[in-house]
Amino acid sequence: xxxxxxxxxxxxxxxxxxxxxxxxxxxxxxxxxxxxxxxxxxxxxxxxxxxxxxxxxxxxxxxxxxxxxxxxxxxxxxxxxxxxxxxxxxxxxxxxxxxxxxxxxxxxxxxxxxxxxxxxxxxxxxxxxxxxxxxxxxxxxxxxxxxxxxxxxxxxxxxxxxxxxxxxxxxxxxxxxxxxxxxxxxxxxxxxxxxxxxxxxxxxxxxxxxxxxxxxxxxxxxxxxxxxxxxxxxxxxxxxxxxxxxxxxxxxxxxxxxxxxx
Numbered sequence: 624x625x626x627x628x629x630x631x632x633x634x635x636x637x638x639x640x641x642x643x644x645x646x647x648x649x650x651x652x653x654x655x656x657x658x659x660x661x662x663x664x665x666x667x668x669x670x671x672x673x674x675x676x677x678x679x680x681x682x683x684x685x686x687x688x689x690x691x692x693x694x695x696x697x698x699x700x701x702x703x704x705x706x707x708x709x710x711x712x713x714x715x716x717x718x719x720x721x722x723x724x725x726x727x728x729x730x731x732x733x734x735x736x737x738x739x740x741x742x743x744x745x746x747x748x749x750x751x752x753x754x755x756x757x758x759x760x761x762x763x764x765x766x767x768x769x770x771x772x773x774x775x776x777x778x779x780x781x782x783x784x785x786x787x788x789x790x791x792x793x794x795x796x797x798x799x800x801x802x803x804x805x806x807x808x809x810x811x812x813x814x815x816x817x818x819x820x821x822x823x824x825x826x827x828x829x830x831x832x833x834x835x836x837x838x839x840x841x842x843x844x845x846x847x848x849x850x851x852x853x854x855x856x857x858x859x860x861x862x863x864x865x866x867x868x869x870x871x872x873x874x875x876x877x878x879x880x881x882x883x884x885x
Contacts, residue, residue, distance in 0.1 A: 626863035629654030633862065634701060634708045636688055636745050637715030639666035641814035642764055644673070645851035646712050649859045651679035658682045658701055658708075660715065688715050688741040698748040707756060710862045711749045714764045716741040717816060718779030720823040726777065734778030739785050746789075746804075750797065757801040760862040763790050764854065767808045767877050775823050783808075787873060794871035803870035805861045810877025811839060812849040845878035 633650040637643035638659025647657035651674060659674075659681060661667050667683035674681040682705050686697045702708060716738035721730060742763055753759025768776045769783025787806055794804035811817060821832035821839075828835070840847055854876060860866055861874070875881070 624865060626653050626859065626865055628710075628859070628863055631655045631709035632658060632701075632706050633710040633712060634658045634660065634698075634745070634749065635712045635714060636660045636741065637713070637717075639663065639670040639683070641714070641816065642809065642812060642851045642854045643712070643714035644670055645855035646714060646764075646858050647674060647681060648677065648679065649852070649855040650710070650712075650862075651677070651681060653859055653863075655710065656680055656682070656705070658684070658705055660684050660686055660688065660697065662687050688744050689736045691740075691744045691747070694744040695748045698745075698752070702752065708749055708752065709759060711745060711753075711759070711761045712764065712858055712862065713742040713745055713761070715745075716782075717819075718776070718782055720775050720779065720820045721777075722823055722827040723774050723777065731778045731781070735782050735785075738779055738782035742786055743789065746793065750793065750802065753802045754797055754800040759802045760866075761790075761793075761802070761804040762807060762858045762861050763804070764807045764809065764858065765790075767810050767875060767881060770808060770875070770883070771881050775820065775827070791871050791873070798870055803861075803866070805866075805869060805871070806873040807854060807857055807861070808873060808875045808877070809849055809854050810843070810875070810880050812851060812854060814851055817848065843878040843880050847878070849876055849878065 633655045638647045639661035650657045664685040671683045718734035718738045765783045768780035790806045825832050
């Protein structure tokens with residue numbers, strides 16, 4: 624299947640680890656040029672080394688995407704140094720998971736900065752360029768926490784819910800300009816964030832993290848957590864020409880843990 628991604632530039636936020644890095648690999652395999660962004664120069668360097676070793680031609684930039692001005696400068700720099708951004712995959716943002724008893728007003732603000740504004744800042748500066756070119760695809764990798772409230776993930780879940788609404792609204796706003804915006808909502812995925820979630824749950828329940836992992840996996844109809852590569856494959860498809868009439872969609876990938884009709 625020709626996805627028509629060859630030569631296209633795919634900006635992937637949070638692209639140095641986990642699902643973001645898996646997305647970079649997947650886009651590179653389809654002939655696109657991934658541009659990864661992370662706050663850490665060290666993580667960027669390590670990811671670029673991995674991608675280069677796999678034969679991928681990638682670029683990387685270290686930026687704090689919660690800073691709107693810094694994000695504006697980043698987008699301008701990428702378009703000047705690499706080329707026009709055809710695809711934006713938002714996978715940055717790591718809202719800390721906390722038991723309810725540990726929540727304070729600042730924790731809610733930090734979660735919005737970490738997740739909601741990192742995505743919105745990237746879209747605010749990339750979308751006008753896509754609209755001007757009358758072409759572009761955005762894939763926001765958000766999470767099921769915005770659909771079904773978890774007591775361990777309330778600030779992050781609130782940010783996720785806000786992003787889902789913003790994504791649907793932007794899809795409606797810019798569809799006539801040839802720009803598509805879609806959402807992927809992964810459930811539990813085997814990345815470093817799993818350890819953070821299990822640690823928070825462990826503090827509340829008193830059960831060890833490895834026991835909680837087994838219990839959690841048993842609740843999933845497919846019997847396991849997702850692999851980052853599985854989420855990445857869906858992102859590549861949604862960004863491709865084969866998904867040309869899909870926009871404003873929200874794809875849940877949680878192994879049928881929450882079999883909702885929406």
